[in-house]
Amino acid sequence: MASEYVSQGVLFLRSQNVRPGRLDLANCRWIPAEFHERLRKSQLNPGDIVIVRTGIPGAAALIPDGLGPVNCSDLIIVRPGAEIDARFLCYSINATAASFVVAHTVGAVQQHFNIGSARNLVITLPAKQEQHAIADALSALDDKIAVNERIADTSCALALSLFSEERWSSRTSLSSLCRLSKVQLMPSTLNVPSVAHHSLPAFDSGQVPDVCSPEKILSTKFLVDEPSVLLSKLNPDIPRVWRVEPKVGVPAFASTEFLVLAPNPTITTAELWAVARQGEFLSRLAARVTGTSKSHQRVRPDEVLGSNVVDIRAIDIVTRQQVASLVERAEQAREEGNTLAQLRGALLPKLISGELRIKDAERLVSDAV
Secondary structure, three states: OHHHOEOOOEEEEOHHHEEOOEEOOOOOEEEOHHHHHHOHHHOEOOOOEEEEOEOOOOOEEEOOOOOOOEEEOOEEEEOOOOOOOHHHHHHHHHHHHHHHHHHHOOOOOOOEOOHHHHHHOOOOOOOHHHHHHHHHHHHHHHHHHHHHHHHHHHHHHHHHHHOOOOOOOOEEEHHHOEEEEOOEEOHHHOOOOOEEEEOHHHHHOOOOOEEEOHHHOOOOEEEEOOOEEEEEOEOOOOOOEEEEOOEOOEOEEEOOOEEEEEEOOOOOHHHHHHHHOOHHHHHHHHOOOEOOOHHHOEOOHHHHHHOEEEOHHHOOHHHHHHHHHHHHHHHHHHHHHHHHHHHHHHHHHHHHHOOOOHHHHHHHHHHHO
């Protein structure tokens, strides 16, 4: 589809634009109106639900009013019937699909959620009036989650602007600001109850590591035993740059698709993140990738470390402190949003089963927001 992309036109959604319960339009594409007309089968309407097939398999989002004409690629389209509240169905898919995918892809390297999976997904369906009530109770959490997302996005954008390449002329190689950590370990060899697994799907689904039993990770990973920045070497045109501060008692691991960058003593992880996440830097990396297909293009570690970035050491201390504060604020907002999303996921099955009454859920939501 890339040959059809234009700077203005009909909104064109892909898997990376769909997050559990929401659309992420930060990296969307557009297609010409005439091409949209030819793709009638994948045209979207308000009230439709789109489900990710590959990436965050099973993640579902509702198409809202006001987007105008919309089309999509590589997404499952669900059109709720008259007896179903679309918001309730979207919540139910997100609450059910993740475990369904895991149960049906044991040992698979790449997880998928296809049309057959969607047809076989079992959803508990209360009366429509109760569906409305449940959706209304949970939507307050969605509103607060959206606020946190805007805070995080705005804070990150401001931090990046303060370290932008247009603002500062001093340049240095990335290797002069950090070192590449290559320590690999099989998580299952550790005698600990849980580890934090930083994978590409975990980044894409909200930048929250998967805290799980080490036995569930079946391959060697990079050990992240100090504050670091993870930079994806796979498809660097997709901005996957992750600031990681390991927690005491929970060993942190990273997918081998990441480069683990440990900042030098005079550099903070917030500052290293702000230079490694610059769009111009990532664009230069994307121009150097190797691979036979768009989905498997990687940049070599030496290309990353040898690339020029803004020299943090030449920036005044006040600006550096502002960047650190903004990055911290973004992570606080993101963590709060993830906590609210977990509450939303925990409330849904209890509301459906009748274990929790709507009024009790509304009180819990009011306390949380």
